[in-house]
Amino acid sequence: MGDWDFIVGHYNYWIAIFLAMAGLYIVIARGNLIKKLVGLNVFQSSVFILYISFAKVEGGTAPILAKGIDVYSNPLPHVLILTAIVVGVATTALGLALVVRIRAEYGTIEEDDIHSQDESM
Amino acid sequence: MSFAHLPALVIVIPLICAPLCVLLRRKDWAFVVAVLATWASFACSILLTIQVMEVGTISYAMGGWAPPYGIEIRLDALSVYILLIVSGIGSVVAPYARNSLLLEHIEERAHMFFSAYLLCLCGLMGVTVTGDAFNLFVFLEISSLSSYVLIALGSDRRALTASYQYLVMGTIGATFIVIAVGLLYQATGSLNMADIANRLPEAGYTNRTVIAAFAFLVIGAGLKIAIFPLHQWLPNAYTYAPNVVSAFLAATATKVSVYILLRFVFSVFGVEFSFETLPTALPFLVLAVLAMFLPSIVACFQKNVKRVLAYSSVAQIGYMILGLGFVSVAGLTASILHLFNHALMKGALFLVLGAVFYRIGSCHIDRMAGLAKRMPWTMAAFVGGGLSLIGVPTTAGFVSKWYLILAALEKGWWYVAVLIVVSSLIAVVYVFRVIEAAYFRDAPEDLRDVAEAPISLLVPAWILVFANFYFGVETSVSVGIAERAAQALMGAG
Numbered sequence: 001m002g003d004w005d006f007i008v009g010h011y012n013y014w015i016a017i018f019l020a021m022a023g024l025y026i027v028i029a030r031g032n033l034i035k036k037l038v039g040l041n042v043f044q045s046s047v048f049i050l051y052i053s054f055a056k057v058e059g060g061t062a063p064i065l066a067k068g069i070d071v072y073s074n075p076l077p078h079v080l081i082l083t084a085i086v087v088g089v090a091t092t093a094l095g096l097a098l099v100v101r102i103r104a105e106y107g108t109i110e111e112d113d114i115h116s117q118d119e120s121m
Numbered sequence: 122m123s124f125a126h127l128p129a130l131v132i133v134i135p136l137i138c139a140p141l142c143v144l145l146r147r148k149d150w151a152f153v154v155a156v157l158a159t160w161a162s163f164a165c166s167i168l169l170t171i172q173v174m175e176v177g178t179i180s181y182a183m184g185g186w187a188p189p190y191g192i193e194i195r196l197d198a199l200s201v202y203i204l205l206i207v208s209g210i211g212s213v214v215a216p217y218a219r220n221s222l223l224l225e226h227i228e229e230r231a232h233m234f235f236s237a238y239l240l241c242l243c244g245l246m247g248v249t250v251t252g253d254a255f256n257l258f259v260f261l262e263i264s265s266l267s268s269y270v271l272i273a274l275g276s277d278r279r280a281l282t283a284s285y286q287y288l289v290m291g292t293i294g295a296t297f298i299v300i301a302v303g304l305l306y307q308a309t310g311s312l313n314m315a316d317i318a319n320r321l322p323e324a325g326y327t328n329r330t331v332i333a334a335f336a337f338l339v340i341g342a343g344l345k346i347a348i349f350p351l352h353q354w355l356p357n358a359y360t361y362a363p364n365v366v367s368a369f370l371a372a373t374a375t376k377v378s379v380y381i382l383l384r385f386v387f388s389v390f391g392v393e394f395s396f397e398t399l400p401t402a403l404p405f406l407v408l409a410v411l412a413m414f415l416p417s418i419v420a421c422f423q424k425n426v427k428r429v430l431a432y433s434s435v436a437q438i439g440y441m442i443l444g445l446g447f448v449s450v451a452g453l454t455a456s457i458l459h460l461f462n463h464a465l466m467k468g469a470l471f472l473v474l475g476a477v478f479y480r481i482g483s484c485h486i487d488r489m490a491g492l493a494k495r496m497p498w499t500m501a502a503f504v505g506g507g508l509s510l511i512g513v514p515t516t517a518g519f520v521s522k523w524y525l526i527l528a529a530l531e532k533g534w535w536y537v538a539v540l541i542v543v544s545s546l547i548a549v550v551y552v553f554r555v556i557e558a559a560y561f562r563d564a565p566e567d568l569r570d571v572a573e574a575p576i577s578l579l580v581p582a583w584i585l586v587f588a589n590f591y592f593g594v595e596t597s598v599s600v601g602i603a604e605r606a607a608q609a610l611m612g613a614g
Contacts, residue, residue, distance in 0.1 A: 024293070027289060027293070033285065036289060040289060040292055040293070043293070043296060044292070044296055047296055047299055047300055047303070050300065050303060051303050054303070054307050076306075076312075077303070077306070080255050080303075080312075083255075083259060084258075084299060087259065087262045087266075090262075090266055091262075091266065091288065091292050094266060094269055094270065094288065095285065095288050095289075098269070098273055098281055098284055098285045098288065099285070101273070101281050102278075102281045102282060102285065105278040105281060106278065114282055118279060118282075
């Protein structure tokens with residue numbers, strides 16, 4: 001397999017890596033607490049895509065027990081990711097709840113402003 | 122009652138009692154339920170420990186589905202040891218919470234607090250007992266999510282930003298662990314940890330997927346443990362959390378994360394892959410030594426005593442990672458033993474600070490001046506815990522440092538042994554700063570007539586202080602189990 005085939009053949013991983021890096025970049029580079037949570041979500045989604053894409057079996061359909069279905073995708077990663085999505089939703093909800101409380105206490109959701117308020121105390 | 126279901130009961134009890142606390146709505150009832158649940162879990166852990174010591178590894182098929190397809194609960198010496206630490210600290214801290222919450226403006230939501238507390242306990246214990254890699258992540262997130270809630274309950278508004286910061290860092294760490302589990306599943310086709318360990322040699326140690334999984338796992342666990350450069354979330358989280366939460370998390374949460382690292386690096390990946398195929402030991406040793414010194418020095422300049430202890434926690438994690446980096450039975454024994462002893466000392470010290478806060482409403486070192494005259498029992502407990510933190514002979518802290526130094530000498534690395542001793546001297550500085558203030562300085566004007574802390578706060582603190590001295594002299598249990606766990610971990614590779 002040539003280099004080109006290797007790169008193209010693993011395109012699902014490139015997408016996952018791009019999303020993961022984009023998500024982490026948002027978390028690090030943005031000062032807005034909501035945008036940070038968005039970045040965190042993008043990062044988590046990249047992992048969901050990673051799991052779902054490696055569960056795919058070429059030519060396979062959905063894993064349903066029915067006549068004529070012999071080749072199907074691996075259902076186990078799907079189930080795992082359902083759980084991970086639930087965890088992700090809980091994390092986002094909690095994060096947003098914290099941002100609401102932070103806004104009530106500090107009157108801002110910009111990291112720099114929060115820091116300067118803490119410094120001046 | 123049948124003992125066969127104990128491995129499930131130990132986590133099911135707090136899991137069921139958590140929503141019960143919310144439904145009861147009355148803070149007194151919630152308190153009783155929480156205390157009984159933690160005590161029941163502790164009793165289960167003791168029974169399980171005895172069982173594991175007698176018959177060896179216990180495997181329990183959750184819901185009757187046989188492993189490796191079903192989720193397995195697997196208890197060996199290391200799991201029960203950590204289980205014992207978590208449930209033990211949990212059952213000492215729970216009775217303490219009732220009075221401690223009173224002054225932190227969360228008393229009216231105490232039932233919610235106890236619910237989150239039990240969920241956190243359940244998650245932490247779940248991580249230690251499960252034999253399934255993905256299940257471990259789920260339990261880790263149960264404990265993490267509830268600990269974010271617990272930290273955010275702190276009375277200072279900075280608790281909110283500390284909790285938010287921990288949420289972001291913790292989620293990144295946990296997601297890294299999921300990536301690692303996914304890659305391992307891809308390489309071996311299994312999620313059961315023992316099964317993965319058996320299939321890994323087949324996948325090949327030079328397999329790039331396996332190496333990537335290892336890297337993600339170590340970084341992810343490192344974030345959760347707060348290994349030196351990844352510790353940024355820890356000082357704020359421990360400082361601004363309610364005192365009872367600081368005590369509980371400092372004594373348990375990082376220990377469980379170290380367990381995850383030990384379990385994967387030694388049991389799943391195996392010693393041969395982790396340390397012979399990959400050069401993992403050296404980075405661990407370097408980071409451990411940096412952790413022993415830099416955060417300790419920072420601790421010496423903090424004004425808030427909770428912050429001193431938080432930075433000291435980062436330093437103590439260094440000792441645990443150092444023992445791991447020795448890659449020998451002696452080093453691992455010291456490491457695992459220090460998990461236990463550090464839980465005792467940090468638990469005791471944070472509980473003492475909670476009692477101080479209860480009376481003077483602050484943990485600032487200047488406010489604590491002259492406090493020993495007014496709160497003699499509280500400050501005596503601080504001295505006890507502090508001696509253990511330094512590692513004075515006859516305390517638990519001495520035992521783990523002794524084993525760590527022996528392990529270093531066994532390797533012939535005498536300079537590492539010297540570094541361990543020197544770093545302990547820095548602990549003398551930051552502990553003595555507090556003792557000096559409390560014993561040899563005059564109290565501030567407005568704090569001349571504070572009373573001794575109530576008995577309900579002193580008793581749990583003193584139980585842990587006594588444990589520090591008990592396990593500093595009578596070491597057969599704590600060292601015995603740690604040694605067996607270390608042998609099992611090294612032998613597995």
